[in-house]
Amino acid sequence: MVKVRIWGSLAAFTGDRTEVEVEAGNLRELLDGLAADFPGLRPQLDRGVSVAIDGRVYNDSWFTPIEPDSEVVLLSRLKGG
C-alpha cells in the first residue's frame, strides 16, 4: 500500500482524511486506485492532477514507479506560462 497525501478540499470526498492508502506500484495504478476507492475524487481526477513522488512532480507518465515508502502527494494540475 502507498500512502497518498491529498489537498485539503479533496478531503470532503475521502471521509475527511487528507492521507489515504492505495494499492499501487506506479502512477497509473495510483490514479486508478484513487478513483476506485474514492469515487467522489473522479471529477477532479478527470479534470487532471499532478502527482509529486518523492519531491518530484509528474503529470502523465503512467509507469513512473512508486515504492511502498515513497512520499506521494496529489496536487492540482500544474500549468505554466
Add this chain to the structure above:
Amino acid sequence: MALDKNPETARSFKLVGTRPLRPDGIDKVTGRARFGADMSAPGMLVGRVLRSPHAHARIVSIDTSRAEALQGVKAIVTRADFPAEVPEAVADILDNCMAGRTAFYDGHAVAAVAASSAAVARKALKLIEVTYEILPHVTDVDAAMRPDAPVLHPGRADESVPEGTPGNVISRVQYGHGDPETGFAEADRVVERSFRTAATHQGYIEPHACLATMGADGQADLWCCTQGHYMVRGTCAAILGIEAGQLRVTASEIGGGFGGKTTVFLEPVALALARKAGRPVKMVMSREEVLRASGPTASTSIDVKIGMTKDGRITGAAAELRYQGGAYPGSPVEMGTMSAFAPYDLKNVRTVGWDVVTNRPKQAAYRAPGAPMAAFAVESVVDELARGFGLDPLDVRLKNAAREGTRSSYGPTFPAIGLEATLRAAKDHPHWSAPLGEGQGRGVACGFWFNFGGDTCVSLNVNPDGTVSLSEGNPDIGGSRASMTMMAAEELGIPYEQVRTVIADTASLGQNEVTDGSRVTFAVGLATIEAARAAKRVMCERAAMVWGIDPEAVIWEDGAAKPAGPNAGKFEPMTLADIAAIASNTGGPIAGHHEVNAEGAGVSFGTHIVDTEIDRDTGAVKILRYTVFQDAGCAVHPAYVEGQFQGGAVQGIGWALNEEYIYGEDGVLQNPGFLDYRVPVASDLPMIDTMILEIPNPGHPYGVRGVGETPIVPPLAAIANSVADAAGIRMTDLPMSPPKVLAALQAGAAGN
C-alpha cells in the same frame, strides 16, 4: 520518464556556460525575421473580427446579409459556422474565440469577415447587424462573489464549491497542514491584511497574427505566432472537427509571449474563414484587440494572516485567495494557493483559493501564473512583521526558509533546493549593505515556481559536409535555439557554428508541449543531449565498421570516434566530418533523435533586492537599484539566463507600479492601448543586476533548471517592501501608481 540520476555536474564544459552570439540575432536586427504578420499567400484575403461593445449581452440575432452583399466580401463566419458540439476540453476556448448565445465581455468576438482588402473588411464589419439584449455585468472579483451579482454561467460550479456559495464561484481549493490557529496563539504578534492586485497584460510587442489556408481536400496549413504550434494544431482541429494530421501548423518567429500565447484566439476563426472562402486568410490583431480580447492575467483579492515570535520565527500562516479569471473557469488561483507560502518551513499553514468568473476576457497564463500576486500578499506581511520587531528581513527569511527535507506548504517534501543559497548570496552582496539616501528605501522578497517538463521531440541530422541540423518543436522565445545549439555542439564535441537549430512544423516532429512552464532549456535540452548521444552511437558504429572492430571498442571524444583503448587497435581518430563524408558508404545518412515526456523538473527559487525613492509631490516611485538572485541549476547561456532574470524583474516592476486593466461603470475597458496601459520603458529603469547561482538539478544531464518564470514572482512584494521602507506606507493595492501613493502619503498613515 526522463529523470537522470547522474547529472554530469562534475564535468567541465567547453561551450555550456559561454556566451556565443544568438543564431536569430542578425535576422531580428535587420528585419529579415518573419513574424506572425509577415507571411503572405497567393489570393490571400484579409480577416477582421466584429467584437461586442457590451460587457455582458445576449446575442438575439446576427444579420450578415448586407455585409455579404458588399463587393469584395468573400466569407463571413459566426458561431453557426462552427460545429454545434465540440469536445469539452475546447468548448470554452471556442466560445471565447467566437461567442455563442452570449457575449461575455467587452471585445468578445461575435462575427468575422474575410474580404479582398482591409478597407472592405472594415466596411463589412459595420454592415453586420447584431441585436443585443444587454445584461447586468460584473468585472470586480469581490463584487462577483456577492450573492446579488449577475451570474455568468449558472450551474458551472464544480463539486468543490460548498452549497449556497454565490454563482460566479467555480471552484474552491485548500492546501496546508497543521493548525494555523494554534500557530497564531504561539506568536508574539499576528498581522492580518487584505491585498488587491489589478489584472495586467503580458505586454508582448507582437500582436497575435496568423495566415490560414484550407483546401477543398481538407488539407489545411496555418502559419502563426504562438508559444506552441502543436497546441494550436490540436485545439483548432478539435474546434473545427478536422483531423489533426491534415492541419500543418508552422510557428513564426515570436515577438514575446510570456504565457499569453499558450492558447488560441484568431487561429480557428482564420481557418473557418479560409474553409468558407476557399482562399487563404490572414488575420492580425490591433493593439486594442490584444488588450480587449486576448488573455491578461487574473485580478485578485487576497487576505493574509501570519503569526511570528519576536525572534522572527513564523508560527502560523493562513491566506484566502480570490482570483477572477475572466468569463470562463480556470483562473490560476490553484497555483497561487499552492505557491503562496512555498518559500517557508511552516508547521501550521493553510491556504484557501476561490476561482471566480467575471465579465472580462478569459485570462491566459502569465509567467508563473498565479504566483506573483500571492507572493505580493505573503511577502508584504512577512516584511511588516520583521520590520515591526526590528529584525533584518533577510535574516527572518533565512530563519524560516524552506530547505531540503522541508514539508512544503503545498504538500511534497522538498529535495535539494536553492532558496537558502539565494538568501545568503543576497545578504553577502554589496547591494544589501550599500548606504541609502534621504527618502530612499530598500525592500527584499522571495519567490517560488514549480517548473515542469512534458512531451518533447528532437531530431538531429548529421549532414554530408560535417555540419549538424537540429530540429525541435518549441517556439524560441527566450533564446532556446542558442541553448540547444550549444548543448548539441557540447555533446558532439564540435564548434557551435557547425550546428544550426530550427523550429520544425507540426508535420516534422512528434508532439511537443507548449513553450511554457520554464520547460524548454530543461526538457528540450535533455532531448537534444539524448539525440546527440544517439547520433554519436551511430557514428561510433560507422567508425568500427571502417576499422573492422567491435562497436563497443569505440568511444566518442573531442568530436571524434577513437579506439577505446590499446586493445581495440591503433587507428587515427575519425572526426564527425570524416564519418559524415562517408555516410553513404557505411549505411546511409546519420541521425539521432529522442522523444520523451520529460517529467520530474526541479522547482526554482529567487530573491530580489530593490531600492526605491518616492517623489513626495507626485507619488511617483522611482526604481534606483535592483538585483536578482536565482538558482539556474546550470546556466547554459548565461546572457539568456540574465535576460530572463532582468525581463521578469521589469515585468514585475510594471505590475507593481503602473499596469492595470481599468474598467468603467459600463464594464468597458478604458485603457486598451500602450499610451494608457503603461509598461515600463528603458528610461524608467536602472540596469537590473543579476547573480546566477548554479545548484545542479539532478533531473537533467547537465543540471539545468528552468529559469523563465520565477523572476516575475518576487518584484511586486520587493517593491512594496521598499516603498514601505522609503516612505513608511504599506501599499496593499496594486499598482502602486502615483495617485495611490500620493493619497497614502497624504493620509500619513500606514495602510491605504
